[in-house]
Amino acid sequence: MDHAFAVDKLTSFLSLVGGYLYEVELASKDIGAEWPDWPEKLVVQEAVARQIVNAYSPGLGDVDREDGENEATYWYRVRTAAAQALGMASSAEEVAAFLRPASPAIAADSLHPWVWEPAAPLWAAEARQDAVLAAARTLNRRLQQKLERHDIGETDLCMQAFDVKEAQPGKPRLRFPGDRNMATWRARQEGAKYFAAGAFLAIRNVAAHEEAVDWSRQDALEHLAALSVIARWIEECTTEQAPSPNQ
Structure with missing residues (x-):
């Protein structure tokens, strides 16, 4: 009306x-x-x-x-x-x-510390694009450290890390807890793989390669929240190495 x-x-x-x-x-x-x-x-x-x-x-x-x-x-x-x-x-x-029903609010300082700590000083300076980029880069480094891999880009690393295939020499996997015979476990692995890879493609790459993006505070906060979800998944997962040839 x-x-x-x-x-x-x-x-x-x-x-x-x-x-x-x-x-x-x-x-x-x-x-x-x-x-x-x-x-x-x-x-x-x-x-x-x-x-x-x-x-x-x-x-x-x-x-x-x-x-x-x-x-x-x-x-x-x-x-x-x-x-x-x-x-x-x-x-x-x-x-x-x-x-309107009261809605919950995202508290930025409650995001995963891998995301918010590098983003906080840039966010305070109203440099939202730089804040998101700093969070994404830190998240990538954390993923590299957990898997001990520095040989490929973050998108490929996410695709390989959460892949349901068995770990291979030099290609460890991240594994969620739970019964691996359940369809929901497999769905979670596959979902995390594409979600994480998509976030680096659609958020990190845009922040890194666009001269200036027109992100509102809400846009940037939601991007940080998406990265925070990935950070919690990475921290929750265990690292699975390929079995030794002698095993």
Whole structure:
């Protein structure tokens, strides 16, 4: 619903009604004065105002003339209904925000320390792109250290690290805890593989190679949260080496 449109139309309508009722009040004090005619605009705008009023509160705008009711009383009742609708339109967004269920917030300093500690000083300096890049680079180094691999890029390393295939010489794997015969264990491994690789491709590479990215604070915080998830997975997993040839 276009609340600004409603506010504009109802404000204009109430101004006309107020002007008309003021003339009525002056005429009522002058015994010889004639009762003022309805302004044409008032009649036209009443039809629009009635629809708007009913949009905010069905039936509120259906003000009918009662038997024996004078014009002033009728327009007072119309004005009251329009004023109520104006109040609804003016505060609609604030009320909607108030009534919206409370949502949780991400506390940046509660992100995994591999992510937040390198990002924090850059974030404080409003260098959001650099903060995300620093977090991604630190995360990559942690992954390299855990697997003792420095020979390939982070995307390939993630794909190999979480792969469900058996570890090979020089290619250790990261393994989540749990029953490896369960489909959910395999799904978690595969999901982590593609999620981690995708994050480095879509977040780290953009931060590293774009001169300036148009990330809002929320965008950058969500990128850090994604990296934090990967950090927790890496820390949770055990490293599995290829069996010795003598075994």
